[in-house]
Amino acid sequence: MNTANQELSLYSEHIQEAADYVRSRLGSYKPVIGLILGSGLGDLGDQIENAVYIPYHEIPHFPQSTVEGHAGRFVIGKLEGKDVMIMQGRFHYYEGYSMHQIVLPVYVMSSLGVHSLVITNACGGLNPAFHAGDLMLITDHLNFTGDSPLIGPNDASIGVRFPDMSSAYDREYRELALRLAADIQGEDGSPLLLQQGVYAGTTGPTYSTGAEYKMLTLLGSDVVGMSTVAEVIAASHAGQRVLGISCVTDMAVADELEPLTHEQVVKVANRTKPKFISLVRAFVREV
Structure with a gap:
């Protein structure tokens, strides 16, 4: 067996061993919907009924x-009456992990029967029509990480060698979210307005420069963040349907930049949580 095939075999074993451990902790649960919660959005995990908690370090x-x-x-x-599996926290390229490590949970969830993923993130807004605190449904993405979790030998038991990405963000799921948002009221009593747009995924961990924001905007990006893209590629590879939701925590308009910290990002995400949680709960109930 050559080195590439050995690595593929080892990765497949890692997926199976991780899935087997999680399965041993599930009891009667058979999760069909998975949720990946971004910075400041993890409180939804605290609303799960009769929850089983599995710290990552145990897996x-x-x-x-x-x-x-x-x-x-x-x-x-x-x-909302459904068996769900929530990631309270994710892994990022900038933490020093490989793309294969980053998407390992996606493949584990797929092995356990999860067919739909709600993938969320905190991001910077590039579209001048957006405002800090907005929620945006992701319609598509631009991969500026310079990498892909599918590089290397392909495991045909997971998915095809060249997965189609033309509908990586499920159109029916977006339409459902838009309908549900009409029945969700904001703090001022008005219906929840969902933006829609393209997510640009970068490596981080620095926030981008003004010139980089200009470039991303010219190339068609509406928001920019440091996650999500690899997970969506893996989900598409595994045949999962994805709803992507970005929380705009700051405006990254190139000519109006101000210093930004992670604490500020989390603060805005915390303020946005009530409408975010209402939308996700409604989606889980109806999907």
Whole structure:
């Protein structure tokens, strides 16, 4: 067996061993919907009924979440009557992990029967029509990470060698979210307005420069962040349907930049949580 095939075999074993461990902790739960919660959005995991908590450090081959605002565990239980599996915290390229490590949880969830993923993130707004605190449905993405979790030998038991990405962000799921948002009221009593647009995924961990923001805008990006893209590629590879939701925590308009910290990002995400949680709960109930 050559080196590439050995690495593929080892990665497949890691997926199976991690899935087997999580399965041993599920009890009667059979999760069909998975949720990946970004910075400042993890509180939804605290609303799961009869929850089973599995810290990442207990799961074979799992990396550890090192970012503030990421609890670093699976939460499994009932949400709106559905068996769900929530990632309270994710892994990022900028933490030093490989793309294969970053998407390991996606493949584990798929192995456990999860067919739909709600993938969320905190991001910077590039579209001048957006405002800090907006929620945006992701319609498509631009991959500026310079990498892909599918580089290397392909495991045909997971997905095809060249997965189609033309509908990586499920159109029917977006339409459902838009309909549901009409029945969700904001703090001022008005219906929840969902933006829609393209997510640009970068490596981080620095926030982009003014020139980089200009470039991203010219290339068609509406928001920019440091996650999500690899997970969506893996989900598409595994045949999962994806709803992507970005929380705009700051405006990254090139000519109006001000210093930004992670604490500010989490603060705005916290303020946005009530409408975010209402939308996700409604989506889980109806999907």
